[in-house]
Amino acid sequence: MGSMSELLTIFGDTDMAESAAPGRLGIIVGGGPAPGINGVISAVTIEAINQGFEVYGFRDGFKYLVQGSTEHYRKLSIPDVSINQLRGGSMLGTSRTNPAKNEADMAKVLETLTKLGITDLVTIGGDDTAFSASQVYKRNNRKIRVAHVPKTIDNDLPLPAGTPTFGYETARHYGVGIVRSLHEDAKTTGRWYLIVSMGRAAGHLALGIGKAAAATITVIPEEYRDKEVTLESVADLIIGSMIKRQVQGKGYGVAVLAEGLLESIGEKGLLSALGEEKLSRYGHLERDPHGHLRLGEIEFGRMVKDYLTQRLGQLGIKTTVMDKDLGYELRCADPIPFDNEYTRDLGYGAAKFLRSPQAAEFGAVISMVGGRLVPRPFEEMINPATSRMRTRKVDVDAETYEVARRYMIRLEANDFSDPSKLAQLAAFAKLTPEQFRDRFAYLVS
Structure with a gap:
């Protein structure tokens, strides 16, 4: 991949002169919700219509396109999108249907888009949606110009350093409010809260919430570096924080855990710590075709709470611990001003890119760097071996993480x-x- 300065030279220092004649532009939303989706839909629609396009929104991602349906879409107008631009959720719905996993499904998507006369496509989503978008561009002989706007509250997509994925700042904002309220409850009642934050691949959201809410301790997978992550060590980190707080005269606190710790501990670690019978108490244990446990069905917060309570008991320490999962409350919240502005930039950038000569040369993931539009070719963003974008991890060597650690209470x-x-x-x-x-x-x- 070219350096950021090279990308800015190529894209940021040009006016991306328009070349494509207006046609029919389609919008598809895939994956889980994130605050700001409607802002992107609105900005794309308004700019595209002002440039002479007809704009169509497809319902529930690729769900109906893989069926060849030409019914589950609607023509969008500026009044349609203007009333939704500041609201959470998605006016077009969303789904996790991934047509790129099946040749027949992708063929049906291309056939349907062609039948409907779609010349340009904006997709909004994460890894799977990005790869599906890249395949629409690649397998249709580049007859449909494609721009993908990356979204996830997990903030784990490989955008330029310091550039968040849209929705992250809103999710963090509301997450901080919830954690602060629970902190007051902990202080009032003399108990501890264990909060498991969404973020299976990276600890950005957990750390962002924990740091901004002044949580007592935040634990993320990245802090382990090359060491093994174990249920024992996660519990002991929290116990150490509890003991230290007690010595300070405070028998309460809030611990924020990234849900990715569960994946990092893994099946072997969980079975070693609990055994299969005890592990089954925390969810229905299903195995994939390769015999591996599906960890997504396991109640990680409750598991850590019980394991923690057991280890506290061995030390003769009595305290009340409550667990709470944090994530679904955040995904469809009304976006804060940051994401309102940011998604307008991204939506406008996607429409502008599709009108540029570059859109005939490559499909792109849209990003904004220093206020400049930087479309990054799919080939540079998506690993062909995994069909996914690289995961952006928390940089535990950066001063921003150092600051977070300095203000935690831990051994x-x-x-x-x-x-x-x-x-x-x-x-x-x-x-x-x-x-x-x-x-x-x-x-x-």
């Missing part, structure tokens, strides 16, 4: 090197300093 190396601190912590856990070191020092090694 640190100096808690073990300072004899007075070690003695206080050990006394609360009813252990000798040597026993406390043997029990918890591995967390900071």
Whole structure:
């Protein structure tokens, strides 16, 4: 992939002079919801109509297109989209139908789009939708110009550094409000809350919420670097935070966990810690055709709470722990001003790209860098081996993560090197300093 400066030279320093004659533009939304979808739909529609296009919105992603249906779509007007542009959800619905997994389905999509006279296509979604969009462009001999607007509240798509995926900032905003309320409840009632945040591939949302809400501790998979992630270590990180808080005279707190910790622990780690019978208490254990457990059905928060309570009991520590999953409350929230502005930029950028000469040369993922439109070719964004975009992980070497860690309450190396601190912590856990070191020092090694 070219450097960012090269991309800005190619795209950012040109006016992307319009060349394509207006035709029929289709809009498809795929994957899970994210705040700001309607903002993109609105901006694309308004700009495209102003440029002479007819605009059509397809209902529920590729769901009906793979059936060859020419009924589940509607012609969009500026009044149609203007009333929805600041609202959450998706006026076109969405689905996870992935036509790229099946040759017959993709053929039906191309046949239907051609039958309807679609000349340009804007897709809004994550990995699967991006790959499907790239295949529409590739397999139709480039007769349909394609722009993809990336979306996910997880913020884990490989956009330029510092550029969020739309919806993330809104999800973080409302997530912070929920965590702050739970923190007040924890303070009032003297309990701990375990909050599991969406984000299976990366810890951006968990860290963003935890940091901005001043959570007591936030745990993400990336902090483990090349070490094994275990249920034991996750529980002990939280226990260490609890003990340290108690020594400070505060018997309450909030721990935010990224749901990706479950994937990082994995089937082997879960079975090692719990055994299959106990693991089955946290969801219906299904296996894929290769015999691997489907981890998505497991109640991770409840599992950590129970495991944590058990380990606290072994230390003679009594405290009330409550668990809560956080994610679905955030996906269809009305976007905050940041995402209202950002999605208008992205939608306008998608429409502008489709009118440019570059759209005849490649299909693109739309991004904005420093206020400039940077369309990034599908070939540079999607790994052909995996059919997915690379995952953007939290950079745990950056100062932004360093700041987050500095203001968490968790066991640190100096808690073990300072004899007075070690003695206080050990006394609360009813252990000798040597026993406390043997029990918890591995967390900071």
